Amino acid sequence: MGSFAGHVVPGSLFLVVGVWHIWCTVVRYASDPNSFRVRVWNPVPGFNGKLEYLELYVISIGAFVDMCIELLYSPQLKFFVNGVLNPHHLNDFEHGGMLLMFFVYGIVVLLSEKTSFLPLPEGALCLISAAAFCAEYLLFFFHSTTHKGLEGHYHLLLVFLVAFCLLSVVAAALWPASFPVDLCSGIAITLQGLWFYQTAFTLYGPTMPDGCKLERNEGTCSSHDHVIHGQLLANFQMFGLVFLVLVGVVGSYIIADRRYGKSEFGMIHMKPVDGFHEQL
Template sequence: MGTFAGHALPGSFFLLFGIWSAIFQLRKYYRRKRFELGFTSVPVEVYRNQMTTPCPCPGSSCCSTRKLPLDSIIKATCCAIGIIGEVYTGFNGGKFVYIGNAQHATMFSMFLLSGVFEILNFYRILRLPPASDYFATFLAITTEGILFVFHLHGRTPADIYVHTILIYAVLLTIAVGTYEAVNLRSHIAGLLRSILIILQGTWFWHVGAILYPPVSWLPVWDELAVESIPRAANVFCQHVLLVFACVLLTATVMGYGLRNPPARLKGDQPDSCISSDQQRLLDSDEISDDEETELLEMRTWKPLK
């Protein structure tokens, strides 16, 4: 990653999946809210966080579940390409001599493994407990953090601190993700995890611009100056502000149409046509997708008498 492109590539990786995850979670949350507020009588699954964000794939012979884990497939593919690139460029004179390339290839390998794990878990080839897909992903993020900690020896102070900030973001992502895996109904935890992943992506790009300016008009930082340290922290906080504002704006736009729910205006409520035991199953994390769909189809909206 000793170039601007070397920082922009993983930055784009985190940006893509962070934005993808945030939009998916907001869309899933507001679709459920539309049903709960009476905007539609079509049953919608109860909101539950998930690491894989599948795309609808109706009428396709390759998708028996009518969904495709496209993000996991792209993750595995991109990481495979990254591994090939790091290994290929790590050789000099017929010998693998660049330890940095080996570290990057290791990081890509962990995310490749998490992508494959998500695909196997999505198609239930692996019969694992709920939230198992979080395990592989956050194991990969933990590996990323460990590699960064031992990736900074002999660097300039500014270089060390801009990467140290990234390590803090990684640790916070792990903490939030652990809480999310335990509380799959927490929409805030899932959204915060997406924000932190987006933040890693934007900061990767900015670190590349700080250390290896790609164009002449970008300011050149004095990497030995003490002032560069608080300056880097200030810029990172501006990233936090910008990313949060963008996600907040997206949530506002997506939820704008739910201001005047017909259920509240007309006195509608969901028909209580399922038993209390079925409702507890519906609210639990142990229910399968097929069972959840069957129970949801039993729920319709009807006006109060």
């Protein structure tokens, strides 16, 4: 089934990257809407360029550490039992494969941005990111079919969020000048990180619904009614997180426009269109 830390660690990575992506997107658009372009990653300014690639380091190192935990620490190097792949840790091996894709994505983008060995356009980098999200989608899609009840419902909602990430990154490659598409990508990643946290606190923490409990590393509910109640609660939690992120996006845009837009954004919408204002 997993663990509290097993959800919080990847949730933290997605949350940090997603919030950073949202902020950088609104700042770039508020600063110069006419020249806005989609970015699959965003550099950190200042510090003499030493932290410029911090986002890519977070993705690469975070994915690598988490992958080592799944592939090395969890099975305690017992990869094979009686000549076959360790049946008690197949779930860890699956997660390790997914994390490998994010690690490859981070390394490829670093090579593309810092060296001349692999110069790739932004659209190609978006599609490499989409490949990582596709691996994650397939993993959790089939996970949601094997997990039942309340746990399965939380996995199913996670599948929808991963699909949102996948579609938004593909759309970014197709519409490289679209501010809404780039913003949706940050929103999707942020929501995925928050949902990992919500799953951890619900299935392994203090917010387990009434009538349900964690027993032998498996979430069980005492009756069908309690399962339904837990699923409805999960839906409400999802709505709450979506509302929270949207409020954060609006607040971020207001701050970015006032700080970096120099009050010019409002004037853009006041420009005459086909002499309309002249006629008033």
